[in-house]
Amino acid sequence: MKLKVCGMKFPDNINAIASLQPDYLGFIFYDKSARFISTEIPNVPKAIKKVGVFVNASADTVVTTVLKNNLQAVQLHGEEAVDYCKTIKEQLPNIEIIKVFSIKDEFNFDVLEPFETVCDYFLFDTKGKLPGGNGYTFNWNILKKYPSTKPYFLSGGIGDSEIEPILEFSTSKASKYCYAIDVNSKFEIEPGLKDFERLEQFKKQLFSNLAAKQHTMSYNINEKGYYGEFGGAYIPEMLYPNVEELRQNYLKIMAEPSFKEEFDQLLKDYVGRPSPLYFAKRLSEKYNTKIYLKREDLNHTGAHKINNTIGQILMANRLGKKRIIAETGAGQHGVATATVCALMGLECIVYMGEIDIARQAPNVARMKMLGASVIPALSGSRTLKDATNEAIRDWINNPVDTHYIIGSVVGPHPYPDMVARFQSVVSQEMEWQLQEKEGRTKPDHVIACVGGGSNAAGAFYQYLDETDVNLIAVEAAGLGVDSGESAATSALGREGIIHGSKTLLMQTDDGQITEPYSISAGLDYPGVGPMHANLFATGRAEFISITDDEAMNAGMELCQLEGIIPAIESSHALAVFKNRKFEPEEVVVLSLSGRGDKDLQNYIDYFKI
Numbered sequence: 001m002k003l004k005v006c007g008m009k010f011p012d013n014i015n016a017i018a019s020l021q022p023d024y025l026g027f028i029f030y031d032k033s034a035r036f037i038s039t040e041i042p043n044v045p046k047a048i049k050k051v052g053v054f055v056n057a058s059a060d061t062v063v064t065t066v067l068k069n070n071l072q073a074v075q076l077h078g079e080e081a082v083d084y085c086k087t088i089k090e091q092l093p094n095i096e097i098i099k100v101f102s103i104k105d106e107f108n109f110d111v112l113e114p115f116e117t118v119c120d121y122f123l124f125d126t127k128g129k130l131p132g133g134n135g136y137t138f139n140w141n142i143l144k145k146y147p148s149t150k151p152y153f154l155s156g157g158i159g160d161s162e163i164e165p166i167l168e169f170s171t172s173k174a175s176k177y178c179y180a181i182d183v184n185s186k187f188e189i190e191p192g193l194k195d196f197e198r199l200e201q202f203k204k205q206l207f208s209n210l211a212a213k214q215h216t217m218s219y220n221i222n223e224k225g226y227y228g229e230f231g232g233a234y235i236p237e238m239l240y241p242n243v244e245e246l247r248q249n250y251l252k253i254m255a256e257p258s259f260k261e262e263f264d265q266l267l268k269d270y271v272g273r274p275s276p277l278y279f280a281k282r283l284s285e286k287y288n289t290k291i292y293l294k295r296e297d298l299n300h301t302g303a304h305k306i307n308n309t310i311g312q313i314l315m316a317n318r319l320g321k322k323r324i325i326a327e328t329g330a331g332q333h334g335v336a337t338a339t340v341c342a343l344m345g346l347e348c349i350v351y352m353g354e355i356d357i358a359r360q361a362p363n364v365a366r367m368k369m370l371g372a373s374v375i376p377a378l379s380g381s382r383t384l385k386d387a388t389n390e391a392i393r394d395w396i397n398n399p400v401d402t403h404y405i406i407g408s409v410v411g412p413h414p415y416p417d418m419v420a421r422f423q424s425v426v427s428q429e430m431e432w433q434l435q436e437k438e439g440r441t442k443p444d445h446v447i448a449c450v451g452g453g454s455n456a457a458g459a460f461y462q463y464l465d466e467t468d469v470n471l472i473a474v475e476a477a478g479l480g481v482d483s484g485e486s487a488a489t490s491a492l493g494r495e496g497i498i499h500g501s502k503t504l505l506m507q508t509d510d511g512q513i514t515e516p517y518s519i520s521a522g523l524d525y526p527g528v529g530p531m532h533a534n535l536f537a538t539g540r541a542e543f544i545s546i547t548d549d550e551a552m553n554a555g556m557e558l559c560q561l562e563g564i565i566p567a568i569e570s571s572h573a574l575a576v577f578k579n580r581k582f583e584p585e586e587v588v589v590l591s592l593s594g595r596g597d598k599d600l601q602n603y604i605d606y607f608k609i
């Protein structure tokens with residue numbers, strides 16, 4: 001969480017408060033305020049963003065003030081309209097826009113929606129006699145209904161006595177998008193003069209306690225790119241510039257309103273989102289529990305993979321890359337990548353293991369029809385791991401113009417986090433869909449299959465730190481966990497490094513990667529993404545291994561009970577119902593990650609249809 005200190009007006013005091021290194025310093029450019037700044041702002045360290053606070057000022061005044069004072073953000077604290085924010089954004093594209101909303105006893109969150117694309121942050125303050133600086137807190141419980149994913153500043157009368165409530169709030173769901181704490185009048189000796197010692201104490205106490213709480217709580221990535229012990233970027237020196245360019249830019253780009261707008265629009269109009277959350281009545285009756293299927297199989301191209309490739313192609317565009325490479329196992333990610341390259345008119349090269357090319361012929365044909373070159377990986381087991389090796393080799397050789405669209409939550413940081421964020425749309429939708437259908441945002445259980453783990457990462461994302469939601473990760477046991485022909489990484493793996501990431505990995509005693517096997521081309525990866533390694537190591541998620549036979553039978557059962565032909569990957573998740581009992585009143589959401597058309601030949605051969 002960031003800290004903003006607002007409303008200083010004396011140069012010496014500004015310098016003193018700047019030495020506390022808050023993230024933002026706010027200056028009131030509203031001449032009716034007792035904190036109005038009429039002097040020149042002294043130079044402060046570059047790491048601190050200077051925010052100009054305005055109340056219904058003309059757009060010209062805002063622009064001139066920003067340029068004159070070299071501000072990095074504007075806080076619009078009046079009744080500024082959407083078009084007004086748009087004008088400011090157009091005239092000052094690099095300036096952060098913080099739009100303020102004042103809350104009394106209740107708040108209609110619908111008013112936020114039109115502002116989503118024209119500002120970078122919301123700020124919630126207490127409604128009072130003055131436009132701001134009233135010194136009263138509002139009831140933060142109101143934020144429990146916050147419907148957006150836009151990060152917000154929490155403001156209004158925050159002082160020493162709010163440390164405890166903030167710490168409590170930080171563990172709640174309502175705090176998920178709380179980006180910064182904003183303090184002002186509660187730390188004053190007189191209006192515009194802040195109390196250095198009290199602020200120093202406040203900052204120390206609040207942030208050390210928050211860090212301690214977050215350390216023990218979060219199952220999501222930390223600022224160094226690790227999930228617990230797992231993750232990081234273990235890459236050859238020659239790959240460093242490519243990965244570093246992405247690391248430095250991905251969060252910034254994803255936070256741009258124009259990026260979000262384009263991503264959301266393509267997910268809606270091109271992919272066909274939201275994907276339905278379907279109550280599977282006959283399946284529920286059979287297993288005597290409430291089963292919902294999150295229908296990622298209904299997305300354009302037939303799986304969840306497109307959520308990520310849409311995000312990454314927009315990322316590649318913004319990074320100025322003209323050539324796209326990808327690896328693929330089942331072919332779903334290859335098809336999703338070829339699709340977005342066709343959509344954007346970019347060159348596309350997909351690496352695919354020779355074995356996978358043979359067992360996923362329809363997807364190979366699709367990629368070619370979409371204009372991609374499919375290059376066979378001929379080394380090792382000639383499956384996904386080897387295709388990934390080839391793609392990495394290509395990227396090393398073509399660092400400047402090429403973006404590598406990794407298809408799962410694997411690879412060096414920032415890929416696992418970036419892909420998880422793009423896929424998190426799945427659980428974001430689950431929350432409001434469950435609210436509509438069950439009157440609550442949380443299920444009792446979420447089930448998803450895991451190869452690298454992007455489908456599971458998307459389905460788990462919103463619930464990672466909600467420990468009352470049970471997460472069930474399903475791996476491929478192939479011919480049996482101990483058969484030597486398996487891809488059950490959690491059962492068989494040990495800590496190791498694969499494709500730039502420290503994670504759980506199937507390996508021999510001397511560290512050679514073991515060849516994985518599964519009937520499902522999307523699950524036979526010898527590792528898992530670092531998020532899942534941590535979920536396993538900490539016991540946060542339940543891991544279940546499902547054999548080829550169990551998966552195939554569960555897939556057939558879904559065909560005949562619900563009229564849905566699932567991908568064999570998803571069939572592994574479905575097989576959990578035969579292996580584990582759920583209570584009748586429990587709500588179980590299963591991510592149906594893909595459709596089974598690509599697997600038709602496997603089904604035909606297996607069942608001798």
Ligand SMILES: O=C(O)c1ccccc1N[C@@H]1O[C@H](COP(=O)(O)O)[C@@H](O)[C@H]1O
Pocket residue numbers: 006007026028030033034035053054055077125131132133134135136155156157158182183184185186
């Ligand atoms: O502080 C002011 O005088 C002020 C005047 C006009 C608009 C905003 C103002 N301050 C902002 O108000 C909030 C909450 O302050 P407080 O903690 O309740 O004193 C804060 O964001 C200030 O930036």
